[in-house]
Amino acid sequence: MSPIAAKAFVVCIALTDFKKYASGVPDRLATEASTARSRLYNDRTLPSSQPRLRLPPGLSESGFEVAVKDLQQSIGSGNVVINDQPLQDGWYLEHPNTHDAFHVVEQEELVCSAVVYPGSTEEVQTVVRWANEHLVPIYPISVGRNVGYGGAAPRVPGGVVLDLGKRMHSILNIDGENASCMVEPGVTYFALYEEILRRNLPLWIDCPDLGGGSVLGNAIDRGVGYTPAGDHFANHCGMEIVLPSGELLRTGMGALPGKDGADNPTWQSFQNNFGPKIDGIFSQSNFGIVTKMGFWLLHDMPHQSYCFTFAKDEDFPHIVDAIRPLAQKGVLGNIPQLRYIVQELNVTGRRKSTFHSGNGPMTREEIRNAAKELPLGDCSWIFYGTQYGDEAAIERQLDTIKKAFSSIPGTKFWLPQDVPEDHYLHSRVQLCSGVPILRELDWLNWLPNAAHLFFSPITPTRGKDAQKIHDIIVAGHKKYGFDIFPTLCIAGREMHYIANKRRAVALLRELDQVARTYSWNDQALLKFNETMKDALDPNRILAPGRCGIWPKRFRDRGWELGVRDVDMKVIGPRL
Structure with missing residues (x-):
């Protein structure tokens, strides 16, 4: 065994304990997490991989070994792990940082040569300077759980993954009076929520559908949640960034030094700095590594979650047209979700084989028969919303929404007390009041070895435009033999049509060539x-x-x- 392999084997043992720590599951969700993990592992039939070392492009094995030893001397041998052990896909809360857990290529293709665990902004700078010296491509991740849109895989095989989450997971500040916080990349929604509870602060965070992801990482990937602060990047305030040269940069009021070298006290209060606002170029880009990020939080407030059901598939454009004026006038309290009925089936955690035999997609008749057995009954679309304010304000808002939807025949209105405690509406109550959850993991039990890829085209909030996108995606799913269960996040002027695809490389390629589709004026x-x-x-x-x-x-x-x-x-x- 080579010295590199020996070191990797020793550190690999330590990583097992780290995964238990890094999962960050609060005690209140321990049983739910254990059940979800068991379901996923029991459904797997794919074999584990064999060890294989992928080298960075342009480096020989001896050159790579010299480079690794150099970095180990700088930040500690235990913080640089060679990836020559068998690849384990893990699951959402025990994620791999060596490759993409939901790999659409062969498991051993898009893999890293090593994983580096910096413990501070200064060590991130050290790693970046090392990469420049040895010309090694590095891929920073926060905790690597953006599984629907990427994951931890390096885009260039053999690149080095820079895992910021293992050692950089401090909540640097929570300001209860200012309703703001400053976090490192490894801080998850679970961790931030539990700390706010521990301090007994009357504050909310805004969460995406799953709570185990990085608060910072989700924001710079422009993720969204479901409270009035649902646009996470829009509610950030100040960043600290390591540039590709290794230099350090702060945005917003952080660029103005505080007294005696302290942070400027307005860094988490005011988003802008004098001159151009550059924060946006570090979102969804490879222009820098964000090591600290501030966020605005919400104050606790009264709220009411609910859902509407719609009877027919053909109601879709009419629902969109009804939502548009409600959203533009500010009647809707958050960014609501419109879901197709198949999601009501798979979010129960039951397998597709419960409702359907064979390999093809479910028929409409099968979907209808299965839906009849669910609490919401036979329907086609479900609208999940939440209103905020005092009791009288919420009542007025709901009256307006009911009136708007009443023009669509067969519409029904549901409150949480109308459905059993295990129904998904109760999960929406938590999520829309700042409580991170795990419920969406139940999607992955739909098929054995299931994974998901998300495709999210944008359309104006108009029924005819939404229908065009829907028809294209339905046709693509039919062509490649997939069930369709979209989620639509609908705002006043645009809507995200989130299509979830399993084993769907051909479908993805046909639908989505993202960077080069923004081709106006010759790219x-x-x-x-x-x-x-x-x-x-x-x-x-x-x-x-x-x-x-x-x-x-x-x-x-x-x-x-x-x-x-x-x-x-x-x-x-x-x-």
């Missing part, structure tokens, strides 16, 4: 991003390929995936 936006990338990252080391932004070193050399790259057997230059 002006992509060219601007590439110009920025080349200026900020001259050695091309920081996350090449992330969000479709390739530096010169990799650009136009076969690393990009095109619409014909369906079998995904070759990642990188075609020789």
Whole structure:
């Protein structure tokens, strides 16, 4: 066994204990998490992989060993782990940081050569400078749980994953009077929520559908939640960023030093700085590594969750048209969800085989018969919303919403007390009042070895436009033999149509060639991003390929995936 392999084996044992710690499951959800994990593992039939070391492009094994020893001397041998052990896909709360747990290519293709665990902003700077010296591509992750849209996999096989979550998980500040906080990348929604409870503060956080992800990481990937503060990036306030050169930058009022070297006390209060506001270029990009981020929190407030059901598939455009004026006038208290009935089936945690035999998608008749046995009964669409304010205000808002939806025949209104305690509506009550949950994991029991990919096109909040997108996605799912169960997050002027796909590389490629579809004026936006990338990252080391932004070193050399790259057997230059 080589010295590198020996070190990896020793550290691998320690990682098992870390995964238990890093899962961050609060005691109140321990049983639910254990049940979800057992279901997922019991459904798996795929074998584990064999050990395989993928080297960074351009480095020999001896060169890589020299580079690794150099980094180990700088930040500690236990904080640099070689990835030459069998790959384990894990699950949501015991995530792999070596590869993509929901891999759509062969498991051993998009894998890293090593994982590095910095413990501070200064150590992140050290790693970045090391990467520049050895020309090693590095891929920062927070906790690696953005599973629907990416995960922890490096886009260039053999890249080094920079896992910020293991050692950088401090809640740096919670200001109860200012209703704000400052966190490191490893702080999860669970951790922030539990700390607010511990301090007995009357504050809410805003959560996405699952609570185990990074607060910081979700925001810079422009994730959303379901309270009035649902736009997470819009509610951030100040960032600390390590640039690809290793230099340090602060945005907003953090760029103005406080007294005697302290942080500026307005850093978490005011978003802007003098001059151009640059925060946005560090979201969904590879222009820097965010190591600290401030957020505004919500004060506790009265609220009422509810749902409406709609009888027919054909009601879809009419529902969208009814929602639009409600959202534009501010009647809706949050960003609501509109779900197709199949999601009512799979969020129960039951398998598809419970309702359907065979390999194809469920028929409409099967869906209808299965829905009849559920608390909401036979319906096609379910609208989940929450209103906020005092009792009188909520009553007035609900009256207005009921009147708007009453024009659609067969509409029914439901409150939490109308359905059993295990119904999903009760999970929405928690989520829409700032309580992170795990309920959405039940989706993954739908099929054996299930995974999910999300495709989220944007459409104006108009029924005819929404119908066009819906028809395209329905046709694609039918072509490739998938059940359709979309979730739609609907605002006043735009709506996200979130289509969930399993084992769907061909469908994904047909629907989604994202970066190059923004092609107005001969790819002006992509060219601007590439110009920025080349200026900020001259050695091309920081996350090449992330969000479709390739530096010169990799650009136009076969690393990009095109619409014909369906079998995904070759990642990188075609020789």
